[in-house]
Amino acid sequence: MKYLLVVLVVVVVLWLLWRPKPGQAAGRGRTGTGRTRPAEMVACAHCDLRLPRADALFDPQGRPYCGDAHRRSGPR
Template sequence: MAKFLLWVVIILAVLLVSRILAQQKARARHLAERRQAEIGQRAAETMVRCAHCHIHLPRSEAFFSQGQTWCSADHARMGLKK
């Protein structure tokens, strides 16, 4: 009877360890896929140029006013005064 209980404990321990390892592997794979998706989103973004200082910046960070692109609200005000 003692040998039977020992085998049950060993089998349960092996199953527990394999389940923990599988969860860690799945979590690592999920994080890697997430990083790849973030890199892909950043790489695919269009770059635009400020009409005042001519610096290039991502389109999502730019200011748009009167058909022109600006890197900040201050540059938009300075550019519109000219």
Template sequence: MKYLLVFALIGLVFWMWRSQRMDHKNRPDKQPADKPTNSSGSTGTSRTLVPATEMVACAFCQVHLPRPDAVAGQQALYCSTAHKQLAGE
């Protein structure tokens, strides 16, 4: 009877440990499974983020600057109106 109790306790502890491990196992398993959908979703979000942070190179001095800060010429983008004029636009 004493052994039965010990076995029951061990069985309970083992079951709890196993279910906890399964939980831990399930979480990392779920993340990679979610990641493809998340990464495809994040590419969608990065796509929306890209226009704000997109870097363009000045056609005159090749300096990189955020696209919103760039001065648009007829054929290219420039870092400043001075370089736009120097480039002959």
């Protein structure tokens, strides 16, 4: 009976050591999966603040701005 308890403890310890960590992907062998590309950054034409292209506001000439007030003010 004591050997069964020892085997059970060893199995639990091994399972705790080899289980995937919370932030770790389940497929360790795969490379590049689940990675996103960095967002393209643009500079505000008024204040030169860097922001992602998706968050920028553009004027009719295609210049990026960080907000509506700077877009209305125009470039420096």
